[in-house]
Amino acid sequence: MANKLINEMGLRKSLRHIFAARNIITAKDALSLTEFELMELLDVGLAEVKFAVALISEIASPHYQTVQSLLEQRMQNEYLTGHLPTHLKGLDAALCGGLPFGTLTELVGPSGIGKTQFCLKISLLAALPSCYGGLDGHVIYIDVESKFSSRRLIEIGINSFPEIFCLEGMAKEMAGRITVLRPGSLTEFTESLQKIKVSVLQHQVKLLIIDSMAALVSGEYEQGPQRHHPLGWHISFIKSLAEFSRIPVVMTNQVRSRGANQIFRYIFQESRDLTVEDDNEKCDSRLVAALGIHWAHAVNIRLVLESRSGQRFIKVAKSPVSPPLAFPFQVTSMGIVLLNDDGVEMAGSQINAIDHQGHVDIVHHGDER
Amino acid sequence: MEVLRLPLSASHKGKLISAGYTSIASLSSLSPSHLAIELKISETDALEILKSVSDGIGLPSTSSSVTIVNGAQSAWDMLQEEETLVHITTSCADLDNILGGGISCKEVTEIGGVPGIGKTQLGIQLAVNVQIPYHYGGVGGKAIYVDTEGSFMVERALQIAEACGDDMAEYSRLYHKGPQACEVKMMQAKDFLENIFYFRVCSYTEQIALTNYLDKFITEHKDVKVVIIDSITFHFRQDFDDMALRTRVLGGIALNLMKLARKYGVAVVVLNQVTNKYSDGSFHLALALGDSWSHASTNRIILHWNGDERHAYIDKSPSLRSASAPYSVTSKGIRNLTSNKKRIKHM
Structure with missing residues (x-):
């Protein structure tokens, strides 16, 4: 509504002309200026400017909904009350039914932990007919790291849903619903995002996957004080895309080792007792998610995949609905499988830590599948 | 206080200044019709200007409040x-x-x-x-x-x-x-x-x-x-x-x-x-x-x-x-x- 034309807002005719003559065409133009600046620019009195700003504001501001009506609307209109089930029981329960529509879900973890496996599995689930618990829609898979494997996709499908994939032609149809894009650079990625915006609405696209976000900016981004996030525009764009087409968006993120001079504390915490400091020193070997804190604010749900003493865990690190739970999992021929559905509640900030102890074992173990 | 700081449109301000009214004090004893003629503006506009002048100085109103400045509140009341x-x-x-x-x-x-x-x-x-x-x-x-x-x-x-x-x-x-x-x-x-x-x-x-x-x-x-x-x-x-x-x-x-x-x-x-x-x-x-x-x-x-x-x-x-x-x-x-x-x- 930011681009609404001032001309059509029912202002007095003379005032309308003044706005048009000063090239203040949209609400955005007008509201970026202060009342005083407008007076200078338009050469009209305070009362009139105030009146105009109030009117423009009223028209440009979004309409409200009570949360109750929002809830009812979701219940009625949306299949599965707006969630894409991951078919990992414990995780689905924790997230109130799966990955919610209209939000960004992020997977963070060291390489080889199973992020892509997770993505492959859920892209199948979104493509699956609704009688099997899928969304019966198309999937757009943006594969930045060239890790998408159709063969693995079919393998997961045959093993997890033998009843569907053994039917004649079903494997072809399911795989046909998944569109893979391979942008080579950030610019290409930006272009393909813009194209997607149109096609999401035209075709029945029910899921957007970006694997991985971090690969797009690796190298250019890291450390140093920076005014602007290289993905600033993309964050807004993907968020609004998710919101308006009401589809879940899943992204993966890489890890980085933490720089020596990066202290993740506030200045007022400095003078506190030194025990805390020792604590922090110890975990210096830990990894942190790439793309920085700005990005972490933007995602709605963050799932951390890590390995501790030879066991892989998937942790709900940030979620508005779920308590901080960790589920052990393994990667099998069916894709990611939870070892138990109860989950362990994690204490405190541990939920955000990304461990990779005994990771070598796991890669080896993974090769056997 | 100067005319420049009044909440007026730029053209009115320009006219006031070119007519020699740079301080508010110089405006306070004027009648609207006089001002209108001098600035070649309509009388209603002149009235508006004078109104904002008196608002600007904050002339003591008739209310019986004890505060020194209008619209203020004493610390005790707060x-x-x-x-x-x-x-x-x-x-x-x-x-x-x-x-x-x-x-x-x-x-x-x-x-x-x-x-x-x-x-x-x-x-x-x-x-x-x-x-x-x-x-x-x-x-x-x-x-x-x-x-x-x-x-x-x-x-x-x-x-x-x-x-x-x-x-x-x-x-x-x-x-x-x-x-x-x-x-x-x-x-x-x-x-x-x-x-x-x-x-x-x-x-x-x-x-x-x-x-x-x-x-x-x-x-x-x-x-x-x-x-x-x-x-x-x-x-x-x-x-x-x-x-x-x-x-x-x-x-x-x-x-x-x-x-x-x-x-x-x-x-x-x-x-x-x-x-x-x-x-x-x-x-x-x-x-x-x-x-x-x-x-x-x-x-x-x-x-x-x-x-x-x-x-x-x-x-x-x-x-x-x-x-x-x-x-x-x-x-x-x-x-x-x-x-x-x-x-x-x-x-």
């Missing part, structure tokens, strides 16, 4: 008013304690913290808690929730509302034993959700527009007692190239919010993100939007991890001493830390 100031509970007793009873109405409170610390949770909790009726020690108001990030979860609001309803039922069972307990109309989760007005803001222009419009909206919905903005940061962090403009626009929003808080006695809660700030050769966490914004809020609370506990720290407040209190986020919402330890792992 104290009286402060004592009647209501607070919205956060549902965490420790946090309420350091805040002097909760988030105070009539003030702008900024709450910031790292991702996943519980900012949105606290926001939803406040939107529900503001509705606790008077006879349960609440404010009995309604809430406006401005969502800029799309992080508001209806399911979560439902959980928190249900828990709040249960707590109130428990309370009335304990304190009003006997049949009369049933007489008190219980609030259902549905009622709670009905009273939260949810605005989804998708660009910074909409955010400015909404801040301007809220004034009118609250006039129409008098019982709104809290405005939650989750978060103030999001759009201003990505869409702005012109930093000077950003500072100016944010300043405007801050002023508007303060005005809202004072005028209608609502609590304004602004959630903010954190950023890495480079100082003394290392990175520190600091709330986003820079130094000029940090003046915008009356109170500033930072949520942070202290070891394995979540803590809230009062970073800035004119009346509260700087203190820190632990809290926890449970399935019922924001609660005291101790109750968390007793809690059995659910699911």
